[in-house]
Structures are given as C-alpha cells and as structure tokens.
Amino acid sequence: MNSVEPLYRRDSEAWKRHLAEGNAIQARKRVGADALVFDSEGRILVVDPNYKPDWDLPGGMAEANEPADVALGRELAEELHLHIPPDHLNLLCVDWVAPHGPWDDSLMFVFDAGILAPAQAAALRIGDGELDAYEFCTLDQVQCRLRPYVWNRVHAALTARDDNQVAYLHNGEQPW
Template sequence: MAGLTDGKDQFAYFAEGNAKQARKRVAAKVLLRDEQGRVVLVNPTYKDFWDLPGGMVEGNEPPTIAAVREVREELGVQVQIGRLLVLDWEAPHGPWDDQLVFVFDGGVLGPEQIEALEVSDPEISEFEVVEIGDARRRLRPDMAKKLERAVAAAESGAFGYAEGAR
C-alpha cells in the first residue's frame, strides 16, 4: 500500500483487489415449525425435491433480509428471523459455482400463523407442515441433513457449520 497517498489512488487499488476476489452464490433458508414440532416445507416447481422456505440472496442484500423477503414472496407472510442455525459451504456442482447456505430460525408459528400461510409465488406449487421423518423423505439428501442439523441447533442453542455438505 506504500505510495498510495491520495484517496483516488487508494480507491483504485481497493477496487482492483475487490474485482479479483471470489464471488459466492448465497442462499437463505428458514426453519419454520409449528407447536407440535412439525416443519414447513415448500414444493418448488423447478426442482425435483421439496425444500425449506427461502431462496437466493440478491446482490448486496443481507441474508436475513433475503430470508424475510423470500418467505413473504413464497408463503405470503412476514416472519421474524431469529438466530443463524446452520451455515454450509457447498462445492461447485453441475453448472453452479460454490455457494453459502444460511439456515435461520423462523421460530414456532401458532395455529393462526399456520392458517395464514398460502402459496403466493408461481415458483412454488404447494406447501405442507410435516413431521421431521416425512420432511427427510421429501428433501434432497443434503437438505435433509441441513434440516436435521438446524432442528438440533434450534433445540440445543448450538450452531452448525459444514463444508462440502452436498
């Protein structure tokens, strides 16, 4: 950094470094449960498996804001995002670059809140509130593991991180 004495040179130096740094795809998922411990799943029209509510983070959007936005877009409700339960780095696969997947605690929804859920996004064909065992069977295997880890983290107060979990 020696020799960068004016703000313009320093800005250019930082901009060049920023342009060379990795860009990650980021997904923000939400664990929503009912009072019986069942979980909310959505059935995307563009995937072979069910999924947790949530989706892709937009450019320069905080993951928590993306999680709230995605749940509102998919299920028509405003949720309050709690703490981070799981953060996974997924290696590149198929046509996709690597990705960070955040799973946030969306809390326990009461009967009125469950009743208010409705599909409000054409990318979602349906949703269901299901037992954990049923959720495992519907989710892609790596998402089923994320769900198990998220539920365990929500119950224990722990946090989970994994690399290459796909």
C-alpha cells in the first residue's frame, strides 16, 4: 500500500505557506458586540450615537483579531466609563447580517452585561466623541428607539436570557 505523507508532516514551512494562501483569499467578517445592560428597575441602557440616525445598544465593532467579548469591554469603557470584565458577560445572541449598502456581511454578538447597582448607573459618563446621550429605557421605549432589525435582535436576546439559551439569527430573524 502506497501512502502519501501529508504535507504538514513533510514540510512544516510549506504547510504554513499553504495556510497563509488560504487565509489571504478567505472571506473576512466584521464583528460587532453589543450589551444588554440593566438598571435596578429592569430598564435597558440604550445610547444615542452621533454617527447614526437612531439609538442603539452600547457596544461597537471589534478591532482586527479582537474577540467579541473583549471588544465589548473595550467599547463600554471607552464610551461610557463602564468596566465589565469579559468573564462577567454572558452570550445571548449571534446575528449574521447580510451585506447591505457598502458593507460586507457581519456577525453581531449580544451579551448580557448584567444589572448595574445604582452607584454604577450613576457613575456612567460619555467618554469619547461617539455618543450624544444614554438612557435607561423601558422595553416599549427601547422598541421605539431602535431600528426594527436591532429591536428584533434585542427581543431574541431577551428571550434567550429568559430561556437560558443562545439565539442564532439571520438579519434579526430566526433562520428556520
């Protein structure tokens, strides 16, 4: 029996070059991470970014090679002076967002960042130039302020939180 030894066993440098070629042509995805942050009254924190027409959840886009939970922690600290360690975040939802406008597709993560104590909520401050305001809102207020597909993502994340599950969506909708 003639067996051919795999390339990665014969020539590790050739294998690395082969992987690098694949990496260079494979699709890249933008990754965003948002947080469901609650106050002691059960309201949800929403933010008013000055570069978008509508309110949003706090969070933002990951930098190159940055995990989603670490990106979220960085964004919360930069934007609101809110420090939540990644191990205090609980994944609730992953939403694949199809290409739209000038954007390629992306993966959007929603994490449960927990309930802020009153002192933590009072200590929130706008930290960078990206936000004009923030507010804790009731579910009805959140639904009115968010774009419909973002509200769908939030609703799925809240349901997942109640069910102790993780939701998987395509463009804010269950794919099956």
